[in-house]
Each structure stands twice: as structure tokens, then as C-alpha cells.
Amino acid sequence: xxxxKVKDQxxxxxxxxxxxxxxxxxxxxxxxxxxxxxxxTTYDExxxxxxDFSNSISVNLDEYVGLxxxxxxxxxxxxxxxxxxxxxxxxxxxxNGMAEDADQECERYDKLLEEYHVGLQLLxxxxxxxxxxxxxxxxxDGKTHKVALTQSTINANSRFFDNEEDVPKYAYSMGIGTxxxxxxxxxxxxxxxKAEAVKAMIEGPVTPEVPASVLQNHPDVVxxxxxxxxxxxx
Ligand code: F6R
Numbered sequence: 001x002x003x004x005k006v007k008d009q010x011x012x013x014x015x016x017x018x019x020x021x022x023x024x025x026x027x028x029x030x031x032x033x034x035x036x037x038x039x040x041t042t043y044d045e046x047x048x049x050x051x052d053f054s055n056s057i058s059v060n061l062d063e064y065v066g067l068x069x070x071x072x073x074x075x076x077x078x079x080x081x082x083x084x085x086x087x088x089x090x091x092x093x094x095x096n097g098m099a100e101d102a103d104q105e106c107e108r109y110d111k112l113l114e115e116y117h118v119g120l121q122l123l124x125x126x127x128x129x130x131x132x133x134x135x136x137x138x139x140x141d142g143k144t145h146k147v148a149l150t151q152s153t154i155n156a157n158s159r160f161f162d163n164e165e166d167v168p169k170y171a172y173s174m175g176i177g178t179x180x181x182x183x184x185x186x187x188x189x190x191x192x193x194k195a196e197a198v199k200a201m202i203e204g205p206v207t208p209e210v211p212a213s214v215l216q217n218h219p220d221v222v223x224x225x226x227x228x229x230x231x232x233x234x
């Protein structure tokens with residue numbers, strides 16, 4: 001893992017922009033994207049930049065079950081607001097949170113991910129070490145699946161909703177096996193509440209109990225962390 005330490009999240013976004021530019025220069029066509037508060041400054045930088053994604057494809061990591069793309073809390077909406085409205089891709093894909101049949105939806109998304117092999121995958125990390133919505137205990141070989149979110153993830157997500165009861169309890173997520181197939185992985189983590197997960201990911205044993213620790217087995221991972229998220233590292 002290549003670890004880049006930055007002062008704060010704003011600087012992190014600027015570093016991430018360089019990684020995206022390099023990927024485009026190297027001919028990467030398919031970008032795996034994430035939502036949440038972590039990539040926000042990265043998307044701000046991409047939007048401000050002269051990058052052109054009109055010949056690129058995007059595939060997102062995950063989507064809540066039960067939310068329509070127009071729902072302001074859906075990840076489809078988040079991506080439009082933060083990136084796609086300003087920087088449209090040739091094609092953009094997310095799991096369909098309204099799909100009637102979960103198994104079929106997972107199969108559809110896996111086929112799509114086989115067709116569009118991810119060149120650069122952007123990731124955040126949960127406080128419990130999750131990547132995508134692959135919670136502790138998830139298989140390292142996993143494909144797209146419907147996940148029951150853990151209480152800690154539901155609590156963390158409740159800040160975006162008016163009532164905790166409105167926070168979806170399920171999501172579709174790319175599996176760890178698929179994430180690991182990406183050519184390059186860029187993981188970002190900012191803030192003190194990510195420090196333990198970052199330490200476990202980089203310095204701990206590789207274990208399904210810390211899903212992000214699997215990245216130690218990937219040959220091309222860039223980690224961008226701020227001082228607070230790096231504060232427990234040796
Ligand atoms: C989002 C995702 C999640 C988040 C993680 C961190 O698409 O896959 O794994 O990256 O929950 O969330 P934030 O960035 O809100 O702290």
C-alpha cells in the first residue's frame with residue numbers, strides 16, 4: 001500500500017484528483033465510485049478541474065434498498081449532485097434500489113461489472129472497517145449481494161436522515177471479490193473517527209473481521225489519509 005498523508009480532507013481531495021488524472025492519462029476507461037462524506041472534496045476537485053469523463057464509464061459500489069433514484073437520500077441522487085450533473089460520464093451505473101428481485105438485481109450488476117472492468121476504484125472506509133457495504137465477517141470472495149446493514153452503520157448513516165427509522169436497513173453492495181479485481185484502488189479516510197479502522201486496515205492482520213484489511217493483498221492500492229485518521233499509525 002502506498003500511503004499519502006495530507007493535512008486535511010480538502011488537501012486529500014487535491015491528491016485524489018492527481019490519481020484520477022493519472023488514471024485517465026494511462027487510459028483507464030471505467031471508474032468505480034463511492035458515496036458518503038469522504039469523497040466529497042474529491043468530487044469537488046473533479047468538478048472544478050478540466051477533466052472530461054464523457055468517454056468514461058462509472059460503476060458505483062452500492063445503493064440503498066428501497067430508495068428511488070430521485071430520492072434525495074439515494075446514492076444515485078448523491079452522485080448526480082456531487083459529480084454527474086457537472087461531469088457526465090458516457091454511462092453511469094448503480095445498483096437499482098427499487099429492483100423487485102434482489103437475486104436478479106445482483107446478477108445483473110455482476111454481469112455489468114464483468115463487462116466493464118474497473119480500472120480505478122475509489123473507496124471510503126467505515127468505522128468498523130467496512131468497504132462498500134461489506135460489513136465485518138463478509139467473504140473476501142464476495143460478489144454483488146444484498147446486505148443487512150449493521151447497527152453501527154445505520155447509526156453512522158442516520159446523520160443524513162430526519163429520523164433514524166427512515167435509514168434504510170438493507171443495501172446492495174459490490175462484493176469484496178469484485179472490488180479486489182480493480183486494477184488500482186484509491187481509499188480515502190479523514191477524521192479521528194476513522195483512525196482505528198485505518199490502523200487495523202494497514203497494520204492489523206488480514207481478516208474478514210476488518211474487511212478493508214484485505215487491501216493488504218492487492219498489488220496497487222493508494223491510501224490518502226489526513227493527520228487525524230493517521231494518528232494511531234506507528
Ligand atoms: C459508500 C460506501 C461506504 C462508505 C463508508 C464511509 O459508497 O461504500 O463504504 O465509504 O461508509 O462513509 P463516510 O465517507 O460517510 O464516512
